[in-house]
Amino acid sequence: MKFLKAIMKFFKVRVLLWLVLLVVVLAAAGTGVAFATGGLNALALRSLFTSSSHERDSQVVQSVTRLQEVALLSLHIEGISRHESNGEVLGMAIPASEKTTLIQYQFDAKLGIDGSQVKIEPTGPKSFRLTIPPFIGIGFDKPTFEDPLESNNALGWLATPAVETRMVNNILSDENKQKYISQNxxxxxxxxxxxxxxxxxxxxxEITVEFVFSG
Structure with missing residues (x-):
């Protein structure tokens, strides 16, 4: 009789143990599914907000030109470029809407000639005439531009802001090159x-030279 009760108790305990194990397995499976589902959802949400970008610059050299530029002068230039603008309504300036932008700069302007255009003509046994072509602006060395400074009046936000690249291009323009040539x-x-x-x-x-400047 005692033996029978012990057997029944053993099976009862085994049944309870299997039930506990089954609950643990189901709970673990549910957690795994939730984790996987959540992970997938997180990945899906993350994919909605990720982005990628790239830059590519393709260049082809079309031609090579040999230059014989001769630099005669190098001018060190320092200055401040000023841009002013106003807000407008129907073409009329709005009072107190002035905006001023300043850029401080410095560079070396090189002036000279195209040496390939120099003409040499004999005028005697030991004399020559050199014809010098028009002077040109060869380029700018070591250009430095400070960060722009802005000054606004009370309604300055209505004015069109200055375009920094346009201001820089104006400073290094061919027109300014010609001005430096005329001044020097x-x-x-x-x-x-x-x-x-x-x-x-x-x-x-012993050779004597006569110079003629064209342009």
Whole structure:
């Protein structure tokens, strides 16, 4: 009788143990499904907000041109570029809507000639005529531009903001190159004479040179 009760108790305990194990397995499976589902949802949500970008610059050299530019002068230029604008209504300026933008800059402007255009003509046994072509702006070295400074009146936010790249392009424009040439034309002519007279004197000190400037 005792033996029978012990057997029944054993099976009763085994049944309870299997029930506990079954609940644990189901709970673990449910957690795994929830985790997987949540993980997938997180991945799906993350995919909605991710982005990718790339830049590509393709260049092809179309031609190569040999230059014989001769730099005669280098001007160190420093200045401040100023841009002013106003807000407008129907073409009429709005009072107190002025906006001023300043950019401080410095660079070296190189001026000279295209050496391939220099003409040399003999005028006697030991004399030559050199015709110098028009002076040109060769380029700008070491350009430096400070960050722009803005000054606004009370309604300055109505004014069109300055475009920094446009201001820089105006500073380095061909028009400004020509202005530097006009302002330094005498010095350019003198330097051209010194430069070519020195070259010819190294060949034959007795040669005389007449200079003619075109343009």
């Amino acid at each position: 034309e005498v010095a350019l002519k003198e330097q051209a004479k010194v430069f070519y007279s020195g070259l010819i004197a190294n060949v034959d000190p």
